[in-house]
Each structure stands twice: as C-alpha cells, then as structure tokens.
Amino acid sequence: MLEFWLELAKGPIFRFSFALCVLGLARIVMLSAWGAAKAYYAAGDKELPYSLIWRTTIHWLFPIRMGLRNRPFFSIVSILFHIGLIIVPIFLFAHIQLWYQGAGLWWPAIPRHLAEFLTVTTILSAILLFLARVWSSASRHISRGQEFMWPLLLIIPFLSGFFCSHPAWSPLSYNAMLLIHILSGNFILLLIPLTKISHCILTPFSQFISELGWHFPKNSAKDVEITLGKQGQPI
Amino acid sequence: MDRVRRFKLLLWSICGLAFAVAFRRFLLGLGSSTNLNDGTPWGLWVGFDVMGGVALAAGGFVITATVYILKKEEFHPIVRPAVLTAFLGYAAVAVGLLADLGLPWHIWHPTIYWQHHSALFEVAWCVMLYLTVLALEFLPVPLESFPRLGKIRNFLVKNRLILVILGIMLSTLHQSSLGTLFLIMPYRLHALWYTPILPLLFFISAISLGLMMVSMESLITSYLYRREPETHLLTKLCKVAAWVLGGYLIVRILDLLVRGEYLAIFENSWQSWWFIIEILISAIIPIVLFTSKLTRGKLGWITLGVVSGVSGFVLNRLNVGGIAMAGTTDSFYFPAWTEFAISAGVVSGAALVFLFAIEHFNVWEHPPRDEEDEKPYTLPRFAPVGTIWLGDPHTAGMKRNSMAFVVAAAFGFSLLPFSSLESKGLIKTPANSARGKDIMQIDANRDGFFVTFDHKKHENSLGQTQSCAVCHHAKLPADEQTSCAACHQDVYLVTCIFDHEKHKTWLGGNQSCTQCHPAGQNRSVDTAVECNHCHNAEDASLVLAVQESPIRMDQLNMAGSYVDAMHGLCVTCHKEIAERIYRPLHGTCTTCHPFVAEESKYEWDKLTQTTASPRWVISTPLLQENIDVEKLKESVAAQ
Numbered sequence: 001m002l003e004f005w006l007e008l009a010k011g012p013i014f015r016f017s018f019a020l021c022v023l024g025l026a027r028i029v030m031l032s033a034w035g036a037a038k039a040y041y042a043a044g045d046k047e048l049p050y051s052l053i054w055r056t057t058i059h060w061l062f063p064i065r066m067g068l069r070n071r072p073f074f075s076i077v078s079i080l081f082h083i084g085l086i087i088v089p090i091f092l093f094a095h096i097q098l099w100y101q102g103a104g105l106w107w108p109a110i111p112r113h114l115a116e117f118l119t120v121t122t123i124l125s126a127i128l129l130f131l132a133r134v135w136s137s138a139s140r141h142i143s144r145g146q147e148f149m150w151p152l153l154l155i156i157p158f159l160s161g162f163f164c165s166h167p168a169w170s171p172l173s174y175n176a177m178l179l180i181h182i183l184s185g186n187f188i189l190l191l192i193p194l195t196k197i198s199h200c201i202l203t204p205f206s207q208f209i210s211e212l213g214w215h216f217p218k219n220s221a222k223d224v225e226i227t228l229g230k231q232g233q234p235i
Numbered sequence: 236m237d238r239v240r241r242f243k244l245l246l247w248s249i250c251g252l253a254f255a256v257a258f259r260r261f262l263l264g265l266g267s268s269t270n271l272n273d274g275t276p277w278g279l280w281v282g283f284d285v286m287g288g289v290a291l292a293a294g295g296f297v298i299t300a301t302v303y304i305l306k307k308e309e310f311h312p313i314v315r316p317a318v319l320t321a322f323l324g325y326a327a328v329a330v331g332l333l334a335d336l337g338l339p340w341h342i343w344h345p346t347i348y349w350q351h352h353s354a355l356f357e358v359a360w361c362v363m364l365y366l367t368v369l370a371l372e373f374l375p376v377p378l379e380s381f382p383r384l385g386k387i388r389n390f391l392v393k394n395r396l397i398l399v400i401l402g403i404m405l406s407t408l409h410q411s412s413l414g415t416l417f418l419i420m421p422y423r424l425h426a427l428w429y430t431p432i433l434p435l436l437f438f439i440s441a442i443s444l445g446l447m448m449v450s451m452e453s454l455i456t457s458y459l460y461r462r463e464p465e466t467h468l469l470t471k472l473c474k475v476a477a478w479v480l481g482g483y484l485i486v487r488i489l490d491l492l493v494r495g496e497y498l499a500i501f502e503n504s505w506q507s508w509w510f511i512i513e514i515l516i517s518a519i520i521p522i523v524l525f526t527s528k529l530t531r532g533k534l535g536w537i538t539l540g541v542v543s544g545v546s547g548f549v550l551n552r553l554n555v556g557g558i559a560m561a562g563t564t565d566s567f568y569f570p571a572w573t574e575f576a577i578s579a580g581v582v583s584g585a586a587l588v589f590l591f592a593i594e595h596f597n598v599w600e601h602p603p604r605d606e607e608d609e610k611p612y613t614l615p616r617f618a619p620v621g622t623i624w625l626g627d628p629h630t631a632g633m634k635r636n637s638m639a640f641v642v643a644a645a646f647g648f649s650l651l652p653f654s655s656l657e658s659k660g661l662i663k664t665p666a667n668s669a670r671g672k673d674i675m676q677i678d679a680n681r682d683g684f685f686v687t688f689d690h691k692k693h694e695n696s697l698g699q700t701q702s703c704a705v706c707h708h709a710k711l712p713a714d715e716q717t718s719c720a721a722c723h724q725d726v727y728l729v730t731c732i733f734d735h736e737k738h739k740t741w742l743g744g745n746q747s748c749t750q751c752h753p754a755g756q757n758r759s760v761d762t763a764v765e766c767n768h769c770h771n772a773e774d775a776s777l778v779l780a781v782q783e784s785p786i787r788m789d790q791l792n793m794a795g796s797y798v799d800a801m802h803g804l805c806v807t808c809h810k811e812i813a814e815r816i817y818r819p820l821h822g823t824c825t826t827c828h829p830f831v832a833e834e835s836k837y838e839w840d841k842l843t844q845t846t847a848s849p850r851w852v853i854s855t856p857l858l859q860e861n862i863d864v865e866k867l868k869e870s871v872a873a874q
Contacts, residue, residue: 012650013649015645015648015649016649017645019255019647019648019649020641020645023640023641023644023645024641027637027641030637031633031634031637034633093758093759094757094758113755165758167744167745167748168745168746170745173745
C-alpha cells in the first residue's frame with residue numbers, strides 16, 4: 001500500500017505540482033509584465049530617473065550590506081536559510097538521480113557532507129526565523145497567517161529528507177519517511193505560485209515597482225486622486 | 236457577459252490540457268501520444284482537424300460569393316464573421332496538421348519539393364494560398380483600429396473582388412481535392428463511401444456545410460452575448476442549405492444506383508447502419524427541419540437542424556478518412572484521449588481568437604459591451620487565499636483564464652507518463668523457459684517458432700554429468716534447474732537482477748546502507764562496492780557463479796536479453812566446432828532455426844507481417860548474416 005502511494009507521489013502528484021509551479025510562476029511574471037506595461041502606457045508624466053531606479057533596484061536585490069546594518073542577526077539567519085533552501089533541493093545527488101532516471105537530465109551535484117550541513121543549517125535557521133517572528137512584537141503585528149506557517153512547513157521536507165538519508169535515526173520506516181518527504185515537497189511546489197513564496201520570481205518586479213514609487217514627482221499622489229475622481233477616499 | 240466568461244474559462248481549460256499533451260507529442264513523438272498504427276496511419280487528427288476543419292471553413296467562400304458576386308446585400312452582416320470563421324478554420328487545419336505530421340518541421344517542403352502527381356501536393360498549395368487569401372480578406376477589419384495603416388486597408392478593400400474570386404477558385408479546387416485523396420483506395424474504402432465522384436460530393440457537401448456552419452456560429456455567439464438572434468437571415472440561409480442538401484442527397488443516391496452498390500445499404504452490416512445514420516443526420520433531418528412548415532423559421536428547430544447537419548458532415552469526413560476503412564484494414568483503432576485533447580484544444584484556441592476578434596474589432600457592427608469595462612474605477616481586490624494582490628478588476632478575466640489554463644495544463648501533465656520508455660517503441664516481451672527435458676523446445680516468446688535442442692545429446696558429447704557448468708550458472712545460490720528466463724526475463728531487453736530490497740533485508744535493514752555505500756558519499760550504483768567485496772573465496776557459500784562465467788563484472792546488475800544470452804551461449808560454441816570439424820553448416824543460423832526456410836509461405840507471411848514482432852525479424856541472425864530476404868521469400872513462394 002505504501003509503495004502504491006509512493007509511486008503516486010513520485011509520479012502524477014509530483015508532475016502536477018511541478019507543472020503548476022513552473023507554469024504558475026510563468027503566469028505571474030507575464031501578468032506582472034502586462035500590468036506594468038499597461039500602467040506605463042496609461043501614465044501621464046513619464047519623466048523619471050530610470051537609470052537611478054535600475055541601479056537601486058539591482059542594488060537592493062542583494063541586500064547583504066544594507067541588511068546587516070538593520071537587524072543583523074535576523075538578516076544573517078535569513079540569508080543562511082535561503083542558501084540551504086535553494087541549493088539543497090536542486091543540487092542534491094539523489095534528486096539529480098531522479099531527474100536522470102525520469103527525464104535523462106543531468107547536472108553536477110554537491111558533495112553529501114555539504115548537503116547534510118546545509119540541511120541542518122536550514123532547519124535550525126527556519127526555527128530561529130520562526131522564533132524571531134514570534135518574539136518581536138513589530139514582526140508579529142505585520143505578519144499574516146502564512147508568514148508563521150511557511151518556516152514550519154519548510155522544515156518538514158528538510159527534516160524528513162535528512163531522516164531518509166540517515167534511516168538508522170529515523171523514527172518511522174524508510175518508505176513512510178520518504179512518502180512524507182515527497183508529499184510535503186509536492187505540497188510546497190503547489191503553493192509556490194499561489195502564496196508569498198512567489199517572491200522567488202517576483203522580487204525583481206516588486207523591487208522595481210517600489211523604486212518607481214519612491215521616485216514619483218512631488219504631489220503625484222494628488223494627480224492620481226484627481227484622475228481617478230476619488231479625492232478623500234481610499235484607493 | 237456571464238455566459239461568455241464561463242465559456243472562455245472552459246475554452247482556456249481545454250487549451251491548457253492540450254498544451255500539456257502537445258508538449259509530450261512534440262517531445263516524444265506520435266507513438267507516445269496516439270493510438271495510430273501501420274494499419275491506420277491517419278486517425279482523428281486527419282479526419283477531424285484537417286478534413287473536418289476544411290469543410291467547416293467552407294462558409295467563407297460561400298458567403299463572400301453570395302454577397303460580392305451574387306450581390307445579395309441582405310447577407311452583408313454575416314460576411315465578416317463568416318470570413319473570420321473560415322480563416323480560423325484553416326489556421327486550425329494548419330496547427331492540427333503540425334501535430335499530425337511525423338516530422339512537423341518539414342511542413343514547408345511542398346513549397347520547394349514539387350510532386351505534381353500527388354493530390355496532397357494540390358491540397359498543400361491550396362491550404363497555403365487560401366490561408367493567405369483569407370488573411371488578406373479579413374485584414375481590413377483589424378486595420379480599422381490602426382488609422383495610420385489606412386493606405387493598406389484602402390488597397391485591400393479596393394481589390395476585394397480579386398481576393399473573393401481567388402478564394403472561390405481555391406476553395407473549389409481544395410474542397411474537392413480532399414475527396415481526390417481517397418480515389419486511390421477503391422479497395423480500402425467501403426463501397427458505400429468510395430465513388431469516383433468523391434471530389435464532387437465533397438464540394439457539394441462543403442457548400443451546404445458552409446451555410447450551416449455560418450448559421451451555427453451566429454447562433455452560438457448570439458447565445459453567448461445575449462444578442463437578438465438573426466432569425467430572419469438564418470431562415471434564408473437554411474432554406475438555401477436545404478436545397479443544396481437535397482442536391483447532395485440526390486447525387487449520392489444516384490451514384491449508388493449507377494454503380495450498383497445500393498444493395499449494400501440493406502446488407503445489415505455495421506457499415507450499412509452507419510451509412511444510414513450518416514445520411515439521416517447529415518442530410519435528411521436538416522432538410523426536413525429546414526423545409527417543413529411546422530419547423531422552419533423557428534429558432535429551436537433551426538438549431539437542431541444545424542447541429543445535426545454539421546455533426547453529420549463531420550461524421551462523413553471521419554468515415555471517408557478512416558472509419559469506413561476499418562472493415563478492410565482489419566486493424567483496430569480508437570483515438571487515445573490525448574488525440575481528443577489536441578483536437579479539442581485546437582478548436583478551443585480558434586474559438587478564443589474568434590471571441591477576441593469579436594470583442595476588439597468591428598466584426599459585428601459594434602463590438603459587444605462588457606459591463607465590467609464600463610464601471611469606472613473600482614477598488615482593487617486581494618485574493619482570499621494567500622491575500623495576494625489581484626490588481627485592478629479589469630484584468631480579473633485575464634487572471635482567471637490564465638489560472639484555468641495553468642491548472643488544466645498541470646492536470647494534463649499529471650496524467651501523462653513522461654518517460655520515453657512508455658511509448659510503444661519498446662514493447663516488453665517476457666521470456667518463458669524452455670519446454671521438455673531430453674529434447675527441449677526453446678520458444679521464449681511463445682510465438683510458435685521454436686528451436687529444437689537435444690539436451691541429452693549435448694550432455695553426452697560435453698562430458699556427462701560433469702558438463703552442466705559449461706552451459707548453466709551451476710553456482711547460482713540454491714540453483715536447482717533455474718531457468719534461463721529467471722534472470723534473462725525479457726526476450727529483447729536487459730533486466731536488472733540485483734535485488735536491492737533483498738540485500739537490504741539480509742544485511743539488517745535501514746542501518747546497513749554503509750556496508751555497501753561508503754559513508755559520506757552520495758549513494759548510487761557508481762559509488763557502491765563491487766559484488767566480490769562480499770562474494771569472494773573467503774566465504775564459499777557466497778561465491779557467485781558469475782565470477783566464472785563470461786558475464787562482465789561491470790555489468791553485474793544487468794542480465795542481457797534472452798536472445799543475446801542464448802545466442803552468446805550457443806552460437807559461440809557452434810562456430811568454434813564448425814571450424815574445427817570443417818563443417819561450416821554447423822555454425823549457420825538455419826541449423827537451429829530451420830523453420831525459416833521450411834515453414835509454409837503462410838507462416839512466413841505471418842512472421843513478417845506480425846506488427847508485434849518487427850524487432851524479432853531484425854534481431855534474427857538470418858538478417859544479420861546478410862541473407863537475401865527477398866530471394867528467400869521468392870523461393871518460398873515458388874514452393
């Protein structure tokens with residue numbers, strides 16, 4: 001029975017979630033580009049310092065130096081978290097083997113020890129991030145439900161994956177652990193284009209748009225209000 | 236607009252499903268996504284997409300001829316939708332053809348490599364030219380939105396008559412030449428459908444079908460956009476269609492009478508009933524509904540008649556294109572769901588373009604109005620799940636539709652197995668063990684052609700009971716007459732014989748990984764220790780027979796195919812002995828496979844025609860030794 005579910009999770013369910021993830025992200029990018037283009041053509045005053053906006057956008061896409069100035073602990077943990085989160089699933093040898101068997105695709109893998117180290121750092125930093133979010137009242141107040149959920153949800157595939165590669169320490173049988181690992185991974189893939197994790201592809205867009213906003217001419221908000229005919233109302 | 240919105244959602248979903256299927260079709264080829272076979276190489280995509288699509292697009296030339304040549308100005312309101320339908324119909328044909336061609340990137344070949352004896356050559360040129368003509372005919376409509384390109388528009392409008400005449404000419408050629416395609420198969424196509432006047436029948440039916448298709452398109456769009464149906468025009472169109480249908484029916488019956496095949500209608504076979512059904516729904520029901528005093532001019536009956544006629548003629552094209560051949564080809568074909576998905580996706584795509592054109596250009600006198608567009612600025616919304624910014628409501632339709640597309644595509648991907656091994660190219664042929672004891676019949680794939688193997692004689696000549704290990708893996712763990720087929724499990728494919736699960740259990744479950752896979756390294760076949768790490772002389776019970784056998788250690792996990800294993804075992808020895816005793820015949824294929832020369836012609840034909848075993852023929856040593864198969868066939872025929 002467990003084998004049947006494993007086959008299902010590895011096959012149809014994975015293909016569904018992966019396709020939904022890739023196509024969903026492509027959809028979001030296209031919609032954003034479409035919206036941006038539409039706004040650009042609708043805008044009246046297009047005199048903006050574009051070169052400056054580009055430069056600051058790219059600058060803020062790698063916020064290491066600026067992040068360290070403000071809440072350094074949180075920033076470092078967050079960066080560590082992201083490194084493991086991105087590298088391990090993509091460059092784990094066992095995952096590449098699956099791609100090779102299923103689709104004939106192949107790319108270099110990271111060594112096993114590095115993968116294990118990154119897995120542990122990811123799990124620990126996810127816990128720390130969750131605690132930091134709960135601890136700081138400022139963070140708590142601007143957080144939605146999914147912000148609390150995500151670090152905890154992301155721990156599941158990493159922890160189960162760790163137990164899969166160390167079956168001796170595993171509290172469950174190998175196949176049961178593997179099923180948890182695959183299903184949770186599929187679930188995360190499924191949620192990526194539907195939740196805030198879509199920032200993995202939308203960050204450049206949102207960064208660019210917010211930079212644009214910072215460089216709007218003076219009193220442009222008033223103009224927008226007048227154009228919309230909504231003076232004194234929420235927009 | 237609510238109906239349109241729901242309809243578009245459905246169309247986008249179908250397109251998404253078709254996207255996933257098309258991805259697989261173009262990645263892995265026709266075998267992986269269709270049920271086509273050598274007996275039925277033309278399936279749903281040709282019958283429905285190409286032949287049906289062309290016929291359904293006939294409305295374009297019929298209506299333009301009516302309005303611009305016959306000067307019936309009353310039909311002017313439906314010219315633009317008719318031309319657009321025709322254009323999209325032909326575009327759908329081109330897209331469907333891309334899916335159906337085995338080498339779609341060769342689609343441009345007819346333009347350079349001319350084969351003027353082929354009916355398909357004419358079809359190809361007509362499709363290309365008529366698609367261009369239709370594009371030019373419709374181009375003035377979208378150009379209305381670009382005042383800067385007014386000169387081009389004026390030029391096209393001024394020369395419209397030339398385009399119309401060209402369109403009629405090309406359609407006449409093309410609609411009929413689709414029938415010409417089937418003139419070369421008088422014995423393949425059933426007598427009720429095959430006739431020398433197929434081109435004429437195709438042309439006449441295309442005219443009536445064009446009229447009905449224009450009516451259908453008008454009915455659907457007026458339902459979707461809640462417009463007043465053009466009942467007055469539709470009644471007139473249907474009246475003309477009824478006349479043409481009557482002509483078609485008379486020609487078809489007369490043809491059967493003249494050819495003397497009319498008795499086939501009453502022979503009570505499935506073809507005869509199928510023919511009666513086709514004639515009934517394609518011609519008789521529409522004629523009755525369009526002409527009877529009770530029903531003509533009433534929208535519900537018109538709709539029924541039009542739907543019946545259109546589906547009847549699509550059925551007619553499917554029949555001529557394949558169904559009516561099933562009796563003679565004797566090969567079973569039913570389209571795979573993937574084929575239906577592509578066909579439906581192509582139609583949905585064309586319908587979406589049609590709706591887009593209707594909403595954005597003056598295909599009608601005024602584009603339909605969307606209440607959502609007319610609301611001034613509404614407040615932005617957030618998605619209820621994940622509270623993602625949904626943007627302004629004006630793009631809500633786009634978001635909804637694209638989401639439907641993505642979900643449907645993902646669903647399609649989940650249904651399709653994405654491994655090239657799943658295609659029909661590699662059929663597994665499980666190997667069976669030999670039958671008999673002293674004289675064995677070796678017929679691994681149980682196809683009735685066996686090698687007679689004198690076990691007793693081999694045993695005697697190789698050294699009595701001491702000789703078992705010459706041929707058998709005598710030291711396999713617990714070997715007791717283990718059949719070759721136990722490891723060489725497929726006749727043509729290799730089999731993995733390393734049992735990972737069993738080794739894991741023997742060595743102590745989940746904690747045993749590091750006994751074979753070194754700690755700290757990625758675990759795979761490449762990094763695992765070799766078999767003789769454990770299976771060595773220190774423990775005699777674990778020594779593997781394979782160490783003494785000709786099997787190479789680096790391929791330890793894989794047992795070769797049954798054919799390769801047997802040939803390796805027998806032929807090597809036989810050739811050696813043949814040289815030693817100067818009897819070359821002892822080492823030839825026919826020594827063991829005598830049936831190839833001796834069996835009757837019937838058996839030979841069966842062997843060469845069986846679709847399941849083309850690889851058998853290729854992997855047979857007979858062909859490997861360059862024996863002239865044609866000559867052999869002839870000699871068998873002479874006997």
